[in-house]
Amino acid sequence: xxxxxxxxxxxxxxxxxxxxxxxxxxxxxxxxxxxxxxxxxxxxxxxxxxxxxxxxxxxxxxxxxxxxxxxxxxxxxxxxxxxxxxxxxxxxxxxxxxxxxxxxxxxxxxxxxxxxxxxxxxxxxxxxxxxxxxxxxxxxxxxxxxxxxxxxxxxxxxxxxxxxxxxxxxxxxxxxxxxxxxxxxxxxxxxxxxxxxxxxxxxxxxxxxxxxxxxxxxxxxxxxxxxxxxxxxxxxxxxxxxxxxxxxxxxxxxxxxxxxxxxxxxxxxxxxxxxxxxxxxxxxxxxxxxxxxxxxxxxxxxxxxxxxxxxxxxxxxxxxxxxxxxxxxxxxxxxxxxxxxxxxxxxxxxxxxxxxx
Numbered sequence: 390x391x392x393x394x395x396x397x398x399x400x401x402x403x404x405x406x407x408x409x410x411x412x413x414x415x416x417x418x419x420x421x422x423x424x425x426x427x428x429x430x431x432x433x434x435x436x437x438x439x440x441x442x443x444x445x446x447x448x449x450x451x452x453x454x455x456x457x458x459x460x461x462x463x464x465x466x467x468x469x470x471x472x473x474x475x476x477x478x479x480x481x482x483x484x485x486x487x488x489x490x491x492x493x494x495x496x497x498x499x500x501x502x503x504x505x506x507x508x509x510x511x512x513x514x515x516x517x518x519x520x521x522x523x524x525x526x527x528x529x530x531x532x533x534x535x536x537x538x539x540x541x542x543x544x545x546x547x548x549x550x551x552x553x554x555x556x557x558x559x560x561x562x563x564x565x566x567x568x569x570x571x572x573x574x575x576x577x578x579x580x581x582x583x584x585x586x587x588x589x590x591x592x593x594x595x596x597x598x599x600x601x602x603x604x605x606x607x608x609x610x611x612x613x614x615x616x617x618x619x620x621x622x623x624x625x626x627x628x629x630x631x632x633x634x635x636x637x638x639x640x641x642x643x644x645x646x647x648x649x650x651x652x653x654x655x656x657x658x659x660x661x662x663x664x665x666x667x668x669x670x671x672x673x674x675x676x677x678x679x680x681x682x683x684x685x686x687x688x689x690x691x692x693x694x695x696x697x698x699x700x701x702x703x704x705x706x707x708x709x710x711x712x713x714x715x716x717x718x719x720x721x722x723x724x725x726x727x728x729x730x731x732x733x734x735x736x737x738x739x740x741x742x743x744x745x746x
Contacts, residue, residue: 402460409469412453417445439488446477490723497720500713506721510679516710520718522681523696527725529685530596530675530692531665534603539657541604542611549612550619551641568609576605577670584674596685599675599692603664610663614656618649651737658733662726668694693722 405411424441427433450473458466508519545565549558580602584593622645630640646653676689677699697718704711 403465404457404460408456409453409473412456413445413449416449416452417442420445420448439484443481443484446480450474450477493716493720493723496713496716498717500717501720505714505717509681511681513679515705515707518714520693520696520714520721522678523691523693523718524721524725525681525683526596526675526685526690527665527693527722529683530599530603530671530690531661533597533600533685534607534664535657535661537600537604538607538611538660542608542660543615543653545608545612546615546619547641547646549616551637551645565609565612568605569613571605573602573606573667574669574673576602577673579605580670580674594674594676594689595687596675596682596690599671599690600685602670602674603667606664606667606670607660610660611657614659615649615653618652618656619645621652622648654733654737658730661729665726665729666694666722668698671695672698693718693725697722 421441423444424433424437428436450470453473454466454470457469461469504517505519506524507521508517509522510518510520511522545561549561553561580598581593583601584595584598585591626644626648627640630644631637635643671692672695675692675695677695678689678691682688682690697715700711700715700718
């Protein structure tokens with residue numbers, strides 16, 4: 390009769406299913422209580438929610454790893470450690486965004502009323518007034534910039550992907566890469582110098598010049614994003630179309646572009662979101678004014694970024710109304726970008742080709 394000796398256990402213990410969530414809540418409670426004690430003791434002037442969440446995430450990553458090591462063993466503890474680090478990194482990256490949105494909403498809601506969206510600042514000193522002239526200027530200048538940039542950028546991307554070969558294509562790619570990194574103020578100086586040479590006016594200021602400056606910043610982004618989306622279209626689709634005798638230009642228009650439409654529209658919206666908040670180039674060439682101006686080809690035109698800048702840096706004796714208008718204009722700018730992204734999603738959803746399930 391052979392007696393067998395007990396060997397090592399094949400299965401170690403396991404934490405309950407929702408233990409990670411419970412430990413996370415416990416860590417948040419600990420760090421939240423610590424920051425509350427700091428506030429009550431007078432060490433910190435205000436309760437820091439972002440700091441409590443940040444240190445709660447760090448404490449949770451360490452706690453869940455240590456508890457898992459004691460209960461589940463080293464192998465499972467390593468897995469939970471990596472998962473906790475990924476979740477912590479995501480939370481840390483999300484904290485500035487949530488903090489920014491919360492700050493803008495809480496400070497900008499005070500003047501988020503009908504007068505702000507129906508009045509300008511003409512003859513306004515102190516409380517009252519609105520940003521209608523800045524909203525109109527932002528929409529007009531950005532729309533014109535998009536009308537200039539999207540065709541140029543999209544056609545350039547089509548050439549690089551479908552037709553471009555050799556030194557010319559490499560030179561265009563190099564120039565696009567260089568343009569991607571130019572400072573925004575350089576684009577404003579370029580537009581200012583261009584219109585100064587064309588008109589001979591050393592103090593030229595007009596909204597169309599702002600559109601030209603923004604288009605310089607938009608074109609490389611549209612080119613790069615559209616180029617990557619076109620490269621993702623399978624070559625089998627192109628080959629199938631060409632095999633049926635369809636010309637290359639028609640294949641691009643009827644097969645390639647519709648297939649990549651969702652990604653292209655997203656790239657265009659990213660380019661718009663990139664330039665709609667630019668201040669330096671618009672301050673140089675579009676200028677600022679307190680009056681309405683619907684004509685981008687004549688006189689100065691106000692935009693929301695410049696409006697925020699002037700309200701914050703040039704307040705009157707009573708500072709509060711100027712700060713309230715600046716925060717509300719910032720909130721309006723965020724809402725415009727949000728609306729543009731929602732529209733882009735809807736366009737991509739309804740006009741993209743329907744694939745079989």
